[in-house]
Amino acid sequence: MQKIYKFAVLILFLIGGTLFLFNNFVANYNEQIEKTKYKIDGVEFAQKIQKFILKIQKLRGYSQFDEISIGQSNYNNIKNSVELIKADVSKDIVIIKNFDTLYPTLYDNDYNHIINEIEGLLQKNQEDKTLLYQKYTYIIEQLKEKMYYLGFKSKLLLESDSDKYFLIEIMLKHLPNLIETTGKIRAKTTKAILDNSTDAELRYSIQSNCLLCEEHAKQIYKTINEIKNDIEKTRLLSLLENVNDETKKMQEYVKKTVISDKIDINALEFFVISTNVIDRMFVLYSTNAEFLNQELNKKLDTLKQDKLYGIFIGAIVVLFIFITIFSMVRSYILYASSEKKIKNNLTSIIKLKNDLEKCKTIEEISSSSLFFFANKFNVVQGAIYLFNEENNKLYIASSYATKEMKPIVELGEGLIGEVAVQKKHIYTEVNSDKKNNFKIESITVQPSNICTIPLISYDKIFGVLQLGFIQKNEIIQNEDFQYFIDMIIGFLRDAKYLDTNKKYIELIDKYVITAKTNKKGIITDVSDAFTKISGYSKKEIIGKSHSFVSHPDTPKELYKNMWETITSGKIFKGEIKNLNKSSKEYWVDITITPQVDRYDNILGFSAILQDITDKKKIEEYSITDALTGLYNRRFFDLNFAKEHKISKRENKNLVLLIIDIDYFKQYNDFYGHQKGDEVLKTISREMKLFFKRANDYVYRLGGEEFAISFYSNNQKNAFERAVSMKKSIEELKIEHSASSVSKYVSISIGLSFIPRECSMEIDEIYKMTDQALYRAKNAGRNRVEIATLNP
Secondary structure, three states, X not given: OHHHHHHHHHHHHXXXXXXXXXXXXHHHHHHHHHHHHHHHHHHHHHHHHHHHHHHHHHHHHHOOOOHHHHOHHHHHHHHHHHHHHHHHHHHHHHHHHOHHHXXXXXXXOHHHHHHHHHHHHHOOOOOOHHHHHHHHHHHHHHHHHHHHHHHHHOOHHHOOOHHHHHHHHHHHHHHHHXXXXXXXXXXXXXXXXXXXXXXXXXXXXXXHHHHHHHHHHHHHHHHHHOOOOHHHHHHHHHHHHHHHHHHHHHHHHHHXXXXXXXXXXXXXXXXXXXXXXXXXXXXXXXXXXXXHHHHHHHHHHHHHHHHHHHHHHHHHHHHHHHHHHHHHHHHHHHHHHHHHHHHHOHHHHHHHHHHHHOOOOHXXXXXXXXXXXHHHHOEEEXXXXXXXXXOOEEEEEEEEOXXXXXXXXXXXXXXXXXXXXXXXXXXXXXXXXXXXXXXOXXXXXXXXXXXXXXXXXXXXEEEEEEEEEOOOOOHHHOOOHHHHHHHHHHHHHHHHHHHHHHHHHHHHHHHOEEEEEEOOOEEEEEXXXXXXXXXXXXXXXXXXXXXXXXXXXXXXHHHHHHHHHHXXXXXXXXXXXXXXXXXXXXXXXXXXXXEEOOOOOEEEEEEEEEEOHHHHHHHHHHHEOOXXXXXXXXXXXXXXXXXXXXXXXXXXXXXXXXXXXXXXXXXXXXXXXXXXXXXHHHHHHHHHHHOOOOOOEEEEEEOOEEEEEEEOOOHHHHHHHHHHHHHHHHOOOOEOOOOOOOOEOOEEEEEEEEOOOOOOOHHHHHHHHHHHHHHHHHOOOOOEEEOOOOO
């Protein structure tokens, strides 16, 4: 009764486990389908918001016109256009307010605040043009920020497929930035034409926006080229080329008029030209969004189809499990009915079991089994073949009392191969003719008959047993014979599994980098692959801490975070730089898993590592300036924005230095460019020595211009560090005869102390710092000037 209960529990466990796995499969696909739907909604949402932004940008541009500058007739036309746009914007506002119903997972209350600001702005008829420009720009920046945040909320920016991710980057980041920068050029240039004058600040702002426009276009071009789909890439590049052509024409008007102070175009005409450029950009935006939408819908269709296939296959698996359970039940019933018979021959069974338990290999088990049959059933010849499912051939495992046996037998070849195909035993009486016909091998003692028996495991051929007798023996009719066969098959199957497992373990040890430590972090075991990458033998590494191979540059905060994670029972994943025995650095992607007992007490830790040295080198090359080894402008654009966010989140004061080598052009002209390159390298090394803390970053922005970002408690401390660095560079005493400020190479510095409460945007901070550098140059160079930031 107790056995039946256990068997029933096993069946219930199998059924429950199957249903659990099947339910997880369906739930996983449902989750993927929902995420894809969110992404599709995110694309539609972003398109609608971008169209809305275009209208706000146009209102901002029109806000710079007045009746005095363009005449009553033109002004009336503009007023009519503004009223039409405002009416259109009002309709859009009504639609956006319903987004909480249409896109409940994507819409949030921040949009209500923005909409209220827009409504308030639409109701005002007269206001200062500069103030209107700032208000409209603030609203546009809010909408852009929300649109980029939408990428995270809709899971778009978590897309793993590269083509879709590049399309998403273009739609949510690069194109909106390009459109907004062009919109600023349109508004500021229009104002400059209307005012018939430009001050230095406005001219600098327009020039900066023109440069930003080119940078955004280059970024879009680079991102499009990463797309693998040739049709999408070609179409987008064609549209981008049209945009670039029109943008160049617009910028030519800017150069000929505002920047050169020779205004030969009226404001309304320029407004129309720049609006045409923005319209072409939006065509590119819409096409990009259309491609993305198509890709996401294809993915959604594929997921739905795969889910249906999975359900179908799952049903087949469930059916197979039920068939297997039925087979197990049937086997159990047969076993139960024969239990009494087995007990009568228990001595032989126990002896065979004890003999087989002493065996460790397939050959030993097979030899022991044949010896058992020889003693039990007077067998004078025997052989065991095992079936290899990988190539459908039978391989000899062991033979008894034979001179020669064929090592490999094809299915259907001779008695062995025929029995394997038919899965039925064959009795053969041996005489000279039949021996030749059946190709029975010569043996020490000539048998009078041969019994060839298939070894069946779970209704599949596992092998073939061939036994020879002097006298006829109906061995297959013996009531205990099948028990012996089942036991032998069981031991052979386990040995075969262990043999395969051993090979896998050897492969893992050879090719997978693994390590085990006790709970104090002392290494207790490593794989051969670990010794290969580290250069240390197992004897050298076991008993040491992991810090034995750690790189001194690795931040202590990383190890602190790692220990806090794994000692709390959680899995740690991260990238770590190490040193091998030859003092060469290498990078690994490490996953550390706590090993616990049944009471969740930590016994130690196991780590799986992946060599990512090549990947990290490629990453380093992409963000490093080739000449100086400093971080490049690309990394500055990414990292400074990230550091700015961190400073806000962690309530720290960030400092930005923009540095220029004084009269560097004259240095190159006087000493030659090779000497100039050596100066750049020397000054770069000095900067890195001066700023080497964990959160200090030194960049080469281009030419002789550098930037440094770091954290500081107060402005005084930041200023003192900048001055000290300036002095240390001059004290290098690099001769500079062409300089009028010092006989040695010197630098000028613009410094921005960015307190944690500062709300200025990155672009504005950079601009103010650059202006401080400009003042330092105008004030005689070889000095530090502090930028005054708005709160």
